[in-house]
Structure formats: C-alpha cells, structure tokens
Amino acid sequence: EVQLVESGGGLVQPGGSLRLSCAASGFTFSNYWMSWVRQAPGKGLAWVANIKPDGSDKHYVDSVKGRFTISRDNAKNSLFLQMNSLTAEDTAVYYCARDKDGRDYWGQGTLVTVSS
Amino acid sequence: EIVLTQSPATLSLSPGERATLSCRASQSVRSYLAWYQQKPGQAPRLLIYDASNRATGIPARFSGSGSGTDFTLTISSLEPEDFAVYYCQHRSNWPHTFGPGTKVDIK
Numbered sequence: 001e002v003q004l005v006e007s008g009g010g011l012v013q014p015g016g017s018l019r020l021s022c023a024a025s026g027f028t029f030s031n032y033w034m035s036w037v038r039q040a041p042g043k044g045l046a047w048v049a050n051i052k053p054d055g056s057d058k059h060y061v062d063s064v065k066g067r068f069t070i071s072r073d074n075a076k077n078s079l080f081l082q083m084n085s086l087t088a089e090d091t092a093v094y095y096c097a098r099d100k101d102g103r104d105y106w107g108q109g110t111l112v113t114v115s116s
Numbered sequence: 117e118i119v120l121t122q123s124p125a126t127l128s129l130s131p132g133e134r135a136t137l138s139c140r141a142s143q144s145v146r147s148y149l150a151w152y153q154q155k156p157g158q159a160p161r162l163l164i165y166d167a168s169n170r171a172t173g174i175p176a177r178f179s180g181s182g183s184g185t186d187f188t189l190t191i192s193s194l195e196p197e198d199f200a201v202y203y204c205q206h207r208s209n210w211p212h213t214f215g216p217g218t219k220v221d222i223k
Contacts, residue, residue, distance in 0.1 A: 048223030101165035
C-alpha cells in the first residue's frame with residue numbers, strides 16, 4: 001500500500017525557517033517525480049515544487065524561488081522541503097504527492113503557520 | 117504561467133443529477149490535464165489524468181473530456197459522496213498550476 005506521511009510543520013515566526021519531511025512507503029520511491037502542494041486556510045490548492053527521481057531536476061513556483069528548496073534521499077525514501085524567509089502568505093497545509101500522470105497519491109498534509 | 121479558470125464556482129444539484137464542470141486554460145495544455153476531488157479535512161484524490169483517463173479505483177460515473185484549452189469533468193449521476201470541491205491542474209509546463217475549484221453542493 002502506497003503511503004506518504006508528512007511531518008515537520010508547526011508555528012514559526014515571520015522570517016524563520018522550517019524543514020518539512022515526507023516519508024514514502026509501498027512503492028519504489030526512486031522511480032518517481034515527487035511534488036509539494038500547499039493549501040492556505042479556506043483556499044484552493046497551489047503547486048509549490050517538484051523534483052526528478054534522481055534529484056537532478058527541480059522546479060518551483062515563482063513565489064517560493066530562492067526561499068524554498070526541494071530535495072530527496074532515495075536511500076531513505078524521503079522527500080524534503082526546506083523553507084526559509086517565511087512570511088504569513090506561506091501559512092498553509094503542505095502536502096507531498098507522488099507524480100504519476102497526475103498526482104496519484106497524497107499524504108494527509110502538515111500545517112505550517114507563520115505568525116508572530 | 118498558464119492560468120486555469122473553472123466554472124461555475126458553485127454547482128448546486130440533487131443526488132442523481134448530472135454534473136458538468138468546466139476548466140479552461142489560458143493557453144494550450146495539450147491533454148496534460150488532471151481532475152481532483154477534495155472533501156473537507158481530506159487530501160485531494162486524483163479522479164482523471166491526461167484529460168480523459170480515470171485513475172485507479174475511480175467509478176465509471178466520472179468522465180473527462182477535452183484537449184487544448186477546454187476541458188470538462190462530467191459526473192453522470194451524483195451520489196451523496198460526490199458533493200465536494202473539484203480542481204483541475206495541468207502539467208504541460210512549469211508551474212503546474214491548479215484551477216480555483218468548483219464546489220458541488222447539495223441543492
């Protein structure tokens with residue numbers, strides 16, 4: 001059974017940093033692109049970033065370029081999102097998702113709240 | 117950046133009725149369009165990928181059509197569990213933007 005479990009969310013002050021993790025199981029993690037998608041409270045879905053299976057290619061939405069870094073550790077079946085210079089606009093539930101055709105499997109999300 | 121527009125914003129229907137949801141792209145996304153369903157407090161679920169292919173385990177009452185800039189998700193006969201928010205998303209180029217969603221609620 002495919003499972004994606006996010007962790008690392010929490011309350012952080014504006015300008016602060018946070019590192020999200022996503023533990024994958026039930027499939028060959030190193031074969032798939034992976035994505036981060038976020039959803040601000042009461043709002044729609046927003047694609048944030050994705051990464052190639054070997055980690056050699058990464059793409060970001062403009063609003064996070066230079067602040068967020070997506071990475072992965074295929075030996076540990078894990079996906080990461082390093083988030084720096086956080087602002088209130090980054091407050092959201094962050095989901096990791098497997099990229100296959102669409103995003104075919106999603107985790108349950110981890111909440112990031114940026115507030116003083 | 118490709119902008120996806122969904123209409124209507126809200127669709128009020130009764131169980132058993134047919135639902136037709138629209139997604140329009142600001143430029144061609146070829147057939148690289150997916151549809152997702154999201155219920156309150158839950159992660160999204162993939163329904164349709166590449167415009168017209170049902171994802172694993174998705175009931176046949178869900179169908180997708182279209183290519184280029186105009187796409188449709190049809191639910192042939194609404195079941196009680198289908199009342200939710202539906203999003204389209206493209207993967208034609210980066211960023212892989214989502215539409216704003218259509219809420220299907222009970223009339």
